[in-house]
Amino acid sequence: MLVKKLFTLVFINNEDQILLGLKKRGFGVKKWNGFGGKVEPNETILEAAARELNEECCVSVRPSDLKNIAHLEFTFEGQPTLMDVRVFSTNVFEGNPKETEEMLPKWFKNTEVPFDDMWPDDRIWFPYMLQGKKFFGKFHYEGFDKILNYKIEEIDCMKTFYAGRKST
Numbered sequence: 001m002l003v004k005k006l007f008t009l010v011f012i013n014n015e016d017q018i019l020l021g022l023k024k025r026g027f028g029v030k031k032w033n034g035f036g037g038k039v040e041p042n043e044t045i046l047e048a049a050a051r052e053l054n055e056e057c058c059v060s061v062r063p064s065d066l067k068n069i070a071h072l073e074f075t076f077e078g079q080p081t082l083m084d085v086r087v088f089s090t091n092v093f094e095g096n097p098k099e100t101e102e103m104l105p106k107w108f109k110n111t112e113v114p115f116d117d118m119w120p121d122d123r124i125w126f127p128y129m130l131q132g133k134k135f136f137g138k139f140h141y142e143g144f145d146k147i148l149n150y151k152i153e154e155i156d157c158m159k160t161f162y163a164g165r166k167s168t
């Protein structure tokens, strides 16, 4: 049986730019990605998303300004963990992104996202996000570089999507 672990992933948008961070250590090291991490037992998912963003690049958002735009699931061949990732975005934020021990933040034009240095799945689902669509994606990996199979679908309403799931 798969053990689900809940994560957040936050993207900050500013006109035609998106804020990404180069992960300096741990899971996904040397890859550009949004900001996020595990949800602690004493916080809501939105609080966790805002906290991780602030810890990783010193940008502040109000949890209520975060829009849930997608849900992603990642599994790895031969491993019992399912990474359950809630994806959020917002263009309402405060502060200039600053480098931290975990992340080096940088603004990228929406047309110049560095897919060669990101998770391979990002190339598949970023176009949905950049077009303002809501979506669900499910990716099964061999190791961390090869996608064995995947599924992606557009969603009308995230609330309805979560209501139809057994948990989270």
Ligand SMILES: Nc1[nH]c(=O)nc2c1ncn2[C@H]1C[C@H](O)[C@@H](COP(=O)(O)OP(=O)(O)OP(=O)(O)O)O1
Pocket: 007, 008, 009, 010, 026, 027, 028, 033, 034, 035, 036, 037, 038, 074, 083, 085, 119, 121, 122
């Ligand atoms: N295949 C993938 N594609 C993607 O775009 N983002 C992924 C991904 N797999 C994981 N992520 C994201 C989800 C989450 O935001 C982040 C992983 O979180 P971390 O391991 O950095 O968590 P924490 O910051 O809580 O960890 P520690 O502080 O090191 O305990 O990477």
